[in-house]
Amino acid sequence: MEKEEGRKKHEKKMGELMEEIVRAEKNKAKGERAADKKAEVKKVAEKTVFNEKIADRTANKKVEDKFVLPEKKPEEKIASEKKIPEAVKAKTLENQAPARKFGKKYSEKTTTLKLFAYFLMAMLVLTMLYYLATKNARNSFVIFSVAILLFSVYLVMRKRLKRYYEIKKMEDVFPDFISLMSSNLRAGMTVDRALILSARKEFYPLDKEIMQVGKDILTAREISGALYEMGQRIGSDEIRKTIQLLISGIRSGGNLSVLLEQTSNNMRERGFVKKRAASNVLMYVIFIFFAVAIGAPMLFSLSSVLVEMMTTIFADVPMSETATNMPFTISSINISLNFVIYFSAAFIIVSAILASLILGLVSNGNEKDGLKYMIPLILIGLVVFFSSRMVLAGYFARAFG
Numbered sequence: 001m002e003k004e005e006g007r008k009k010h011e012k013k014m015g016e017l018m019e020e021i022v023r024a025e026k027n028k029a030k031g032e033r034a035a036d037k038k039a040e041v042k043k044v045a046e047k048t049v050f051n052e053k054i055a056d057r058t059a060n061k062k063v064e065d066k067f068v069l070p071e072k073k074p075e076e077k078i079a080s081e082k083k084i085p086e087a088v089k090a091k092t093l094e095n096q097a098p099a100r101k102f103g104k105k106y107s108e109k110t111t112t113l114k115l116f117a118y119f120l121m122a123m124l125v126l127t128m129l130y131y132l133a134t135k136n137a138r139n140s141f142v143i144f145s146v147a148i149l150l151f152s153v154y155l156v157m158r159k160r161l162k163r164y165y166e167i168k169k170m171e172d173v174f175p176d177f178i179s180l181m182s183s184n185l186r187a188g189m190t191v192d193r194a195l196i197l198s199a200r201k202e203f204y205p206l207d208k209e210i211m212q213v214g215k216d217i218l219t220a221r222e223i224s225g226a227l228y229e230m231g232q233r234i235g236s237d238e239i240r241k242t243i244q245l246l247i248s249g250i251r252s253g254g255n256l257s258v259l260l261e262q263t264s265n266n267m268r269e270r271g272f273v274k275k276r277a278a279s280n281v282l283m284y285v286i287f288i289f290f291a292v293a294i295g296a297p298m299l300f301s302l303s304s305v306l307v308e309m310m311t312t313i314f315a316d317v318p319m320s321e322t323a324t325n326m327p328f329t330i331s332s333i334n335i336s337l338n339f340v341i342y343f344s345a346a347f348i349i350v351s352a353i354l355a356s357l358i359l360g361l362v363s364n365g366n367e368k369d370g371l372k373y374m375i376p377l378i379l380i381g382l383v384v385f386f387s388s389r390m391v392l393a394g395y396f397a398r399a400f401g
Helices: 002-065 074-082 086-096 108-134 137-186 191-196 206-218 223-234 237-252 256-280 282-316 319-325 337-364 367-400
Strands: none
Touching: 108 137, 137 191, 137 206, 137 237, 137 256, 137 367, 191 206, 191 223, 206 223, 223 237, 237 256, 256 282, 256 337, 282 337, 282 367, 337 367
């Protein structure tokens, strides 16, 4: 019995030992599978990270390719410096937004020449018709010459006004540009990269100047020199002073992002002050406009009508009877009616030109701002003068028979 019990205990222990061995083998197999799975997961993760890095580098490379010139051979070095990156060139052409007519691009110079040619042909036709109707060669030549002169002055003023308004647009968007550049600097970009990536379509036409600075930097120009030339090209004192401040910050190595942000806020505040000042003097602008465009032409028309009436009346009165019956002598009026009309028209034109300059000085502190009022003032003044003269002449003719 004891031997049988001992044999059972031995078999039981052997069974437990075998179970432990089997359990250990299973755990070992599970551990190996877990280790293999962990290694596989780690390998997949490393591959994913590597692919993400490659994708980021590719994306960054695509962005940098817009502003990096391709490397050329030594013999092509000079030619490569003159070439423009295709991405930069495409963006510049897109931002320029040239005018189109009948599906063809044409420049501003071509447009001006076309306008002048059309006007010249029209004036030749009108002058010939006037000469055939009046047979007066001198007046025809004078009218043709004066018309060509006035249209030439208009074209010159049109070009200057267009450039002036472009400068005003640049001044309006310049605070937003330097604020965006400050944000790029805070994001860890270099000065040149922050400058180039701040060129947005919303900043037109300032974006063209920014892209030109980017091209200068890419052709091994010093950034301070490129910025200085940008300020000289724009021709705005406010932008030039801000660029000088930016150049000083670059050379001193200070916190440029904070400096640009403060400068942007100061420029916006100055813009608000200018608009508030312009609204305060609005009544003066309205008064000057109506005085020159309506008041003065009506007075000149009244004076011309009175001169015409007095000339007609005293022409019918005998001078001998007037000298006998009156204590003073009234002689005939030697002023020609045409002289009065020409003098009034010339005075209205000169007054409109001077008033437009005064309006610009009063409203915005710059005489050039008032040039936009010059043509409307001249046209309104002449129309009011001749129309009121016709009305007054008809009224006095009916009143005095």
